[in-house]
Amino acid sequence: MNASVEIWDAEVEQERARWSQLWTDSPMKHPFAQPDLCKLLAPANGRLMAAVLNDGPGHVLYPFYLREIPETTAPSSDSGAVAGKDITSPYGYGGPLHWGLKNSNATAARFWTEFDAWAAAEGVVSEFVRFSLFPEELLPYPGPTRARQLNYVRDLDVPDEELWDGVESKVRRNARRARREGVRIIIDDQGTRVEDFLRIYLGTMDRRASAQWYRFDRTFFEGLHLALPGQFAYVLAELDGEIVSADLLLLGTTTGYYFLGGTEASSFSVRPNDLVKVEAMNWLRSTGRRRYVLGGGVHPQDGLERYKRGFAPHGAVSFSTGERVLAPQHYERLVERTRKSFSDCGTAWDESDDFFPPYRRQVPARLPALQTAGGATS
Incomplete structure (x- = not known):
């Protein structure tokens, strides 16, 4: 019987201990996948988690942060409302690491099907992954990738x-x-x-x-x-x-x-x-x-x-990133919301900017109105 993907939460002591032991037993001991280091590198409001598949002698370990998306991107907002969630991977090099698999393509198909079902239930809108430089360490990725730089x-x-x-x-x-x-x-x-x-x-x-x-x-x-x-x-x-x-x-x-x-x-x-x-x-x-x-x-x-x-x-x-949209309609609404926030602040939206996800672009502060010599706004 095939094993199923498990989602481990680093805030849960037993799950964090299992993650640490799996990492210790891995042949590469990839430093950017060690849970305590990942915790130190966590972004604001990022909940450290890992998707894990233990299948006989083969294993998959995918560390990531689950983040809440604020309801508004305005820099002065403190409403605390949430407009969904997204995923980003730890700083450095990472992605879905694997070792000991008999057939990485077959495992990838099963892994991503189960992972995406979990993500949909969590309301995840998008996923951003910083990949290892070494393809032999990585499970095949099901979404678009972008070559960032050498x-x-x-x-x-x-x-x-x-x-x-x-x-x-x-x-x-x-x-x-x-x-x-x-x-x-x-x-x-x-x-x-x-x-x-x-x-x-x-x-x-x-x-x-x-x-x-x-x-x-x-x-x-x-x-x-x-x-x-x-x-x-x-x-x-x-x-x-x-x-x-x-x-x-x-x-x-x-x-x-x-x-x-x-x-x-x-x-x-x-x-x-x-x-x-x-x-x-x-x-x-x-x-x-x-x-x-x-x-x-x-x-x-x-x-x-x-x-x-x-x-x-x-x-x-080539250092590459993975960039998946998991909830397209929700994603487009968020992008349009951020685009409007830029417009409201008098800042042009650069369509060529490769920042992902674009709805997390930092919205600049609203420009003050200019005063003419007579005191009227221009």
Whole structure:
């Protein structure tokens, strides 16, 4: 008899424990599917859940957040009324992960039929999924997908000289410079240097005027240490006794993921972060990892993307998202409502914007009326 899809709620202690055990038993131990880390990354009003299928030796694990859709998108609204629900996946890489299945296509057909029946009963309007970069980890998806931007993955399963020669010449030049200047690399896989990392990271976020969501505090990192014991590492660059650059890596069984990082502006000329990433690759390989996900830029083809490409010039992989409309009529009403809110605020609706779902676009504040010299509104 075939097993059925179960929906686990991370707020229910027994279900969260089962999820944690399933993740622990998985062959990839994908960090972005660990329930305690997913909880730390939850968006506002997002209820952490997982759709799970345990079928003999095969398993499917799909973490997601179930969110209520506010009745109005006006920025000043505090009515608390709800216009439905939608689904979004955790920050990073994820989607419906699977392992041990005999026939992933057959399992996918059953999984999505049962999952969609649950979603319909919950009043789910749409679903947004951030996919893993590796198709072999993913259950086939039944809806539209969108290629967002390039990410870079470095193959670590190569000889020493190939690992070094495989980065761009400017990276080798910058790493040599850092070494000549006396930069020393420290690997901390226990979290003892979290204060050094926080100082570097938050300073970088201030310099870049990053959104508040990215300004994680010490409590967040302490929670991360508890969620992923033995599966994280800080790679720090020390110069003249001070930490001047640092990256935080999250670790799966065979894959290391760049997660967060930063550099002191005063040390830019020494190029410490080039050496941080070079030594991160060396260290990951020494631990048996076979690939290093550096990620991409904030926007396609920006300076950050070009920087990461320097470490994996032949490792471009498309990062994609899944975007399904599960209740079309309700979805269209919500989009039209948000479009009208833009119009009411005097802001044009950009039909080319690929934000999904579009009804969650942030509506700008209403523009103040302009006054003429005589005092009449124009």
